[in-house]
Amino acid sequence: MLITQLKSKETIEALAQGKTVIINCHGCKEVYFAEHEADELQKDLNGVTQIITTDYICNPDNLKLQLKKHTDVINAADTILVFSCGVGVQTVAALFEGKKVYSCCDTYPLPGFQGVTPLNVDCGQCGECYLNGTGGICPITACSKSLLNGQCGGAKEGMCEVDKEMECGWERIYRKLEKLNKLDNMKYEAPKVRNYHNPNAEEPTI
Amino acid sequence: MRITELFQRGEFVLTAEVGPPKGVELDHLIKDAHEYLKTRVHALNVTDNQSSVMRTGSLATCKVLKDEGLLPIFQITCRDRNRIALQSDVLSAALLGIENLLLLTGDYTTLGDHPQAKPVFDLDSVSLIHAVKRLEEGFDIAGNAVDGAPPKFAKGAVVSPCSDSVDVQLAKMEAKVKAGCEYFQTQGVYEPEKFIKFMEQAKQFGVPVQLGLIIPKNVGMCRYMNANVAGVHVPDDMIKELQADKEKTKAGDTGVEICARLIKECKDYAQGVHIMSLGWENRIPEILDMAGIAPITPVV
Amino acid sequence: MEDYTKFKLKRKEELDAVLADKNDLFVVACNKCFKELDSFDEPECGLFEEIAKEQGKNIVGSARIDFLCNEPLTSKSFEGLLPEGTKNVFVISCGLGIQTIAGLVEMPVYAASDTVIVDGHHGMALTTTLCDACGQCYLNLTGGICPVVDCSKSLLNGQCGGAKNGKCEVDKEMDCGWQLIYNRLEKQGRLQEMLNQPVELRDYSKVNHKFVSEYVKSVREERYEGYYGGIHPTEFKELSEHSSLVRFPEPLNVVIPMSQHAGAPAEPIVEVGQQVKMGQKIAQAVGPISSALHASVSGTIVAVEPRLHPISGLEALAIVIQSDGKNTLDDSVKPAGDLDKLSADEIIEIVREKGVVGMGGAGFPTAVKLKSPKPIELVLLNGCECEPILTADHRVLLEYADEVVYGLKAMMKASGAPKGVIAIEDNKLDAVELLQAKTADIENIEIVVAKTKYPQGAEKMLIKRVMGKSVPSGGLPMDVGAIVCNVSTAKAVSDAIQLGMPLIERVMTVSGNRMNKPGNYLVKIGTSVKEIVNHCGDVKGDDVTIKIGGPMMGFAQANLNVPMLKCSNGIIAVETTVKEAVECIKCGRCADVCPMELRPLYFTKYALSEDWEGMKTQNTMDCIECGSCEYICSSKIPIVERIKIGKTAIREGK
């Protein structure tokens, strides 16, 4: 899942060159989209010939369908500004290869990569799920450094050195295992090392 | 020489930490090392871009110290290098005759002076210890044979005896020992009782532990560490002690006294002392004198 | 089409090792997401059970759950599911589902699957375009091709030089991303621009964990505020919310259909040629659930015949009155006297006699609601007006605050409810303030401010939000001791008692961004929609849809020669949406927004395969037809239409 944040006003103003068409994607609005900020910002832009607000522009067929009636304005435009996540911008850019298509947002990951709803838990898609040894807490995402063999020692009062408001993932794992009476899981057998190369295909070798 | 040999001989092993500067002028560092440390500590830890602040490299500095007749300990963190670079640097160390390693996970990138940097953490302290052990056995971590005679190191790691969650620390310590760690240096200790209690439990692993000391320079520093530095807690009485005679503290004498006292109290439970002076190398001889620890004969 | 299945079963050897010291297993599998919906049964569950059985393990039970990572829904599906004696739970899903279950149960939870890596985040369609969410979009420098995903090394300053014949050194099947970027920029004549770029350095601290987690927290809070699900469509209320009420010009003719309420149509009691006065009863209720109708003008009955009905779209019996323009009042229109002196039954009788029905949409006869066979704790006035564009209730609250409060008091008395609440969404703070002032010294009436979220105004949602209670499946508000009425209905009750005026006119919004002169009007029941639209300056453009009601639940009108009814709260003109339904891609959005906590994706399939049993198992009948699922559907499926097909079939006993 993704969050889009508007780029700065200056950046966007600099992008709006010549006749400009704006495309807003409201497809993921229930998850994120600075609708009102975008509206305000667009009011002040120069040279805007059309503002198109639609949704699911990442679906090329739908995009084409939604833009059909605006074909003339788009053909006449010098620049297309897209307010959507990176996928949407790329889809528009691929549809109008010869046009300057610009992205007006920065895209951030939302915990729960492409889960179906904003979540408190996240998965780093490591491909070799470690949850069996960690009481169901993901070491890749719950630990800032994605450590696999226990905490780094940087936590203070159980809080992560990277973000003092975040609990140390490995302390959480330890406590959870303690609660489940499974501290044995922490006992060392072999160090765990991630396989970044296609873990789906082979047995990890250490 | 590997400092593990010293432990084996039953020596009370003394080490101190030095940090390379941001820049390539090491004269000052070398001068201090000769003047204050050479005959007082067995080996010098050289930090690896400490606190995620970019500086001259640990390995090169180790080599310079070695050429100066000092015994360096090469600190390696997993923050900046992936497994290829880490193993390669370990072999490079062997090539340069550097035999003492301290293997760490490392601080996070955002804490230092390049917060935008990509944090690597491909390996962590445990898997790095394992990787070094594998190299000693003649293989890299991917299982490929290493040509020629394999290197041999003294593999060290850190532990925090005064951490707020000692149980979690012990679990990790055990993992490190099992992965091949041969000695430990601790995070700064200010509470001898906690250290002693910790050592009672850590004894079972049969691995030597050096008491870690950070010279308390002033109250502000102690408060800062209490708030921010993991595994460090300066108790209130000690802060009061530092407050009591401001002039004396300012002159550094209170800190020196505290360190000496801590050594005396913990000595029987530790196999050595590791002093993190943070620029106060010149006070180390005094501390050791006061703690009744005689000068040594350099071991290189 | 891509298949973004997010997990696969772990290798057998690994499973064997994990299973070795465990027994009495419960197996949970996620029905997967982001792949074409071709079956509701994913095979992994069976495969795992086989492996476990091979090892002689006892499987105490298993479950397949859709969208396992949707924690609120999953926690409900999971309640009481684990049989006694379960010792270990094995989950087959991506890491998100496993962690969700691990957070829900107190016993050890194990992963039977590995999450499959996708380099980047896909969109809401099954295409290959991906974004890595770098937090510093570089597309403006690269002609819209993502250097972070499309270059294996995520280089930002040009190709590494490792490509051969335009193919990436890492994967020979993949085009060199920088080659593509170069080609695209060349095509756009932007090569010089590319060469002039300063060196780009990626800022890895940009993807700030803290910012993201705070964001998620706020999104989740909003999503689940008051009740599960719901949506936030663009409101467009600013078009008319500040326009004061205007009385619509006297219509020449009014058409009064016999069916303007839930239940049996009324029966005409007048004849063609007869003279009627304003407020005179012209049709009587038939049976217990029905409502009387009254002349909204004085004049002559010119027809009693079938006319086009705006809701059913069919011809239905109606009375047509030609106005004499005098609005002569009928004798029956006179005040009923002091509220304190009226008994509960007398109030209910007045409400029935004066043809008051729910004015929020469904038109349920108010008297029937008030005469509840179950004890009523609360009369809940619905001033949420959660439909976008509409502002009629808002204006009623502002301009008839006293009448609304009076109506509420009357309904509390009639139903015996000790307490009354007026719920208003926080996008109408002026109304909140006014009503708070008006009710400040009334002890048993409270103003509740609800966070704006559609469909807040749906009875069941509102009850959950205000009372924290759930109306049971198939039940009515009275089952939890509540009566819910629209604020306009309260005003009609007040008029019926204080003036003796039956429900012959109402406040309606005429708006939408394609309506030339938006506003709020006081309109006689039976006025022609066409006349109203003409009066409001007609519509802009030719791709316009006119609806009676709001954009979410309103009824589109192809022919404007229809009358407005007692329950018509607005006429809106909006841009016609074009859409083509494609196969459901299991994005889970519909389940994420359905306020009734249903899983609407099932309905899309079952309606087509005529699987009415399946429809029943998935509780189709609980659907309130709010349209949230259809609004959000990334595959543009007309879900509500399919739900209605299912409901009709079930009602017909299929």
Ligand code: SF4
């Ligand atoms: S383009 Fe991006 S923001 Fe728009 S619907 Fe697709 S994924 Fe969502």
Ligand code: SF4
């Ligand atoms: S360990 Fe974490 S990142 Fe890896 S698959 Fe499991 S949940 Fe995902």
Ligand code: SF4
């Ligand atoms: S993201 Fe959610 S719905 Fe998709 S596979 Fe994972 S748990 Fe299932």
Ligand code: SF4
């Ligand atoms: S540059 Fe690529 S990864 Fe970054 S936001 Fe844009 S599309 Fe996403």
Ligand code: SF4
């Ligand atoms: S229309 Fe029905 S199924 Fe769809 S969101 Fe509303 S209640 Fe749920």
Ligand code: SF4
């Ligand atoms: S929103 Fe549409 S595409 Fe997504 S799961 Fe529901 S029915 Fe399928």
